[in-house]
Amino acid sequence: MQAEAENQERVLVITRVFDAPRALVFKCWTEPQHLVRWWGPNGYTTPVCEVSVKVGDPYRFLMRAADGREVLWRGVIREAIEPERIVWTCTVHQTDGTLVSSETVLTVTLEEQGAKTKLTLRQGVFDSDENHKAHESGWSEALARIWCLPREGCNSMITISAFKMVPPFAQGVVRDLRVRWALEEAGLPYKTKLIDPTIQGTAEYRALQPFGQVPIYEEDGLKLFESGSILLHIASRCPELMPADEAGRARATTWVFAALNSIEPFAQQLAALDLFYPGKEWAKGYRPEVERMAKQRLAELAAWLGDREYLEGRFTAGDLMMTTVLRIFRHTNLLDGRPKVKAYKERCEARPAFKRALDAQMTDFK
Numbered sequence: 001m002q003a004e005a006e007n008q009e010r011v012l013v014i015t016r017v018f019d020a021p022r023a024l025v026f027k028c029w030t031e032p033q034h035l036v037r038w039w040g041p042n043g044y045t046t047p048v049c050e051v052s053v054k055v056g057d058p059y060r061f062l063m064r065a066a067d068g069r070e071v072l073w074r075g076v077i078r079e080a081i082e083p084e085r086i087v088w089t090c091t092v093h094q095t096d097g098t099l100v101s102s103e104t105v106l107t108v109t110l111e112e113q114g115a116k117t118k119l120t121l122r123q124g125v126f127d128s129d130e131n132h133k134a135h136e137s138g139w140s141e142a143l144a145r146i147w148c149l150p151r152e153g154c155n156s157m158i159t160i161s162a163f164k165m166v167p168p169f170a171q172g173v174v175r176d177l178r179v180r181w182a183l184e185e186a187g188l189p190y191k192t193k194l195i196d197p198t199i200q201g202t203a204e205y206r207a208l209q210p211f212g213q214v215p216i217y218e219e220d221g222l223k224l225f226e227s228g229s230i231l232l233h234i235a236s237r238c239p240e241l242m243p244a245d246e247a248g249r250a251r252a253t254t255w256v257f258a259a260l261n262s263i264e265p266f267a268q269q270l271a272a273l274d275l276f277y278p279g280k281e282w283a284k285g286y287r288p289e290v291e292r293m294a295k296q297r298l299a300e301l302a303a304w305l306g307d308r309e310y311l312e313g314r315f316t317a318g319d320l321m322m323t324t325v326l327r328i329f330r331h332t333n334l335l336d337g338r339p340k341v342k343a344y345k346e347r348c349e350a351r352p353a354f355k356r357a358l359d360a361q362m363t364d365f366k
């Protein structure tokens with residue numbers, strides 16, 4: 001009896017209701033182009049995703065953590081009854097073969113609730129409490145990311161625009177960096193549409209970005225521009241970037257606006273004066289006032305930060321935006337005068353997702 005009770009404790013049951021028809025939720029679980037966009041705990045990507053709906057077929061997912069560690073999740077498809085049920089065996093190994101979690105059975109049941117779908121996930125029996133807990137939090141994060149629920153007729157991946165080339169002073173600060181970083185935090189794969197001035201002026205590009213700028217964001221028919229709006233769109237589905245509670249979400253959003261409205265204008269003006277109009281007489285006259293305002297804002301930001309690690313106690317979309325804005329000061333020594341702000345920026349830049357985003361932007365210039 002005791003063993004039976006312990007076994008039951010090591011069975012995971014999670015339910016969720018998705019605002020999507022059952023056939024589409026089923027696709028989300030069985031088609032690799034959808035699975036790669038939500039599978040795995042936060043920070044993981046799925047570079048290999050081989051799965052089918054054929055009973056008896058093996059399937060496997062190679063999952064890569066933010067720090068590069070990889071694990072292999074694999075098993076056999078025991079049942080796949082479209083659109084209501086899948087049953088897989090599941091074993092998790094490290095890539096050197098070391099067992100992480102021994103075989104469990106995963107059953108996913110989908111029930112229609114009007115236009116919505118109730119998902120019940122049952123997995124067990126886990127070989128340890130630790131694995132039981134780890135899968136519980138992993139599934140919670142993954143299920144929160146099923147925001148790519150396939151829409152009819154749409155199988156496209158996220159695409160963002162970026163420049164083919166910019167002068168060295170702009171490399172590493174072009175605004176697609178914010179979007180790449182958010183996508184990396186969310187573990188969402190994307191591709192880039194690399195553009196140059198000949199494309200910026202075309203009617204086709206202006207239909208996506210009225211001012212001809214980068215970045216734009218396209219996802220299954222949704223087209224967005226403005227880096228702040230794109231960041232908030234991604235963050236709304238990414239617990240790494242947005243707290244779950246309403247007040248926390250509102251505060252994080254506030255900091256995105258603060259970065260863009262209260263600090264970026266001065267950073268941008270300094271960059272324009274120093275990098276685009278160096279030596280111009282009119283610029284020399286105007287610059288001291290812009291620098292004074294920039295210094296004032298940085299002092300105010302330092303005062304807010306005080307001993308905080310992040311703007312709101314934990315990393316959010318607000319910190320992501322603030323960091324990319326602070327990077328615009330990099331041709332000046334203003335941050336040296338504000339060690340707290342500088343350390344804060346470096347703390348955010350130390351995140352693996354930032355490094356991957358920066359590498360990706362720099363690689364595209366090559």
Ligand SMILES: N[C@@H](CCC(=O)N[C@@H](CS)C(=O)NCC(=O)O)C(=O)O
Binds near residue numbers: 176226227228
């Ligand atoms: N407010 C826009 C600004 C975008 C922006 O300034 N993009 C720059 C690159 S960082 C650009 O495309 N510049 C070229 C141009 O304005 O023609 C946003 O945040 O997305």
